[in-house]
Amino acid sequence: MSDVSVRKVEDERNFKSGDMKAFFEFPWTLYKNDPRWVPPLLSGRMNLLDKTKNPSWEYLEGNYYVAWRGARPVGTIAAFINPRHNDVWHEQLGWFGFFECEDDHEAATALLQAAMDYAKSRGMTAVRGPANFSLNDECGLLIEDFSQPVILMPYNPPYYQHLIEESGLNFAKVMDVESWYSNPKLLAGEDGKGMPEKLVRVVEKTRQKYGVKVRDSTLKTLKGDLKALREVFTVAWANNWGAVPPTDHEMDHLFTDLKDYFEPSLARFAEVNGEIVAFVLGLPDMNQVLLKAYAHPGEPELITMLKAAWWWKIRPMLTGKQTITGQRILLFGVKPAYRLKGIDAAVCLDLFQGLVDHPKYWDTDNGWFLEVNQPMKQFAASVRAHQYKRYRFYQSELKA
Secondary structure, rough: OEEEEEEEEEOOOOOHHHHHHHHHHHHHHHOOOOOOOOOOOHHHHHHHOOOOHHHHHOOOOOEEEEEEEEOOOEEEEEEEEEEEHHHHHHHOOOEEEEEEEOOOHHHHHHHHHHHHHHHOOOOOOEEEEEEEEOOOOOOOOEOOOOOOOOOOOOOOOHHHHHHHHHHOOEEEEEEEEEEEEEEEHHHHHHHHHHOOHHHHHHHHHHHHHHHHEEEEEOOOOOHHHHHHHHOOOOOOOOOOOOOOOOOOHHHHHEEEEEEHHEEEEEEEEEEOEEEEEEEEEEEEOHHHHHHOOOOOOOOOHHHHHHHHHHHHHHHEEEHHOOOEEEEEEEEEEEOOOHHHHHHHHHHHHHHHHHHOOOOOEEEEEEEEEEEOOOHHHHHHHHOOOOEEEEEEEEEEEOOO
C-alpha cells in the first residue's frame, strides 16, 4: 500500500474538482454499501461547508483536510477554532469535525494529527470533537446502536471509536450524550391506560400552582411562536455543557430551515401569565424521506426533490401509507426562573399525551441528554422511555 498523505484543501469553494470535490463527495464512497446511512441533500451539505454561506464561519477559523493513499481519498477531517466557545467557557480549545475514514489506522491517525497540529499552531491547549460545527449541529461520535439515524443526528461506522481511541494521540472521553426512545405503546403503559397516574397528578398540581397553560402551535401563531421559542432557547441553554448562544444570523438560518418541516402537532408551549416560559419542539423524521430520495453527486437536485415530494407528500395521499413514521424532539427549553417547578414535565407530558391519542408518529427519539443530566433522564424513565443510542465527545491535550 502507498503511504498516506494529508493535504489541506486550498480551493474550498470549488466543489466540482480537486481536493474540495474529494472532501465533499467522500461520504458517498465510504457509505455506498451501508443501507443505514442517510445521504444529505447536496445543497444542504454544500451550504454547511461553504464558508461564505454557513453563518458559523462568520466567527470560526479553520481548514479542511483530505487523507490520500496515492490518488485515492481515504478520509477527511475539519480542524477549526471557535473563539466564541473559548470566550464563554474560558478555554483554549481547537475542534475537529467531519471526520470520515476508511478502516485505516494510519490514515485516521494522520487526519487527527493534522487537526492537532492546526490547533497547536493557533496557540490552543487541547482539541475536542467531533462537531460539525457546534453543539447545535450534528455532533458526537456514535458508539452504541448503529441503527438508521434520525434527522440531524450523526451516524458513523462502529470502527470509528477504535480509530480515535487507538490512534496513540491520547484522545479520551470528555462527555457522553444519550438518545432516549419512546413510542405510544410505551407511553400508554402495559395496561394501555396512558401516562403514569402519579406523574399526571403532580403535573396537574404544577399547572394549578403556577397558572401554567400548555398549548400547541398553528400556522397562524407560528411566526410569533418561533420568535418566543428563539428567546427561550437562547437563555435556557446558556449554561449547558459546551453550549454557546447562537448568533442572530445562526438563529435566523436555523428557523428558516425549521419552517419548511414544521409540524404543529409536535410543538407545545407553556405559558404563565401570557408569557411563554417553556417549549418542546419535535420534527418529523425527514431522514426517512431522504433515504428514499437518496441524493448523490451527479444527480440534479430537482430530481432528488421530486423523489422526496413523492415519498413525503404524494404517495401517502394516494396510498394512505405514511413514509414518515417517526419524529425527533429537536429543541426543548425552560427559562431559568421557571426551572425545578415541574413546568418542564407539564409541557412534555402534554406532547406525549398527544402522541398516545393520535399516534401518527410512532417512533420518537427524545433528543440527546448529557449523561450527567439526571433530572431529564429520570423524567424520561418516568414516562417509560429508554436510552438506546450513545454518542461520545473526545479530547486530547496538546503538549507545549
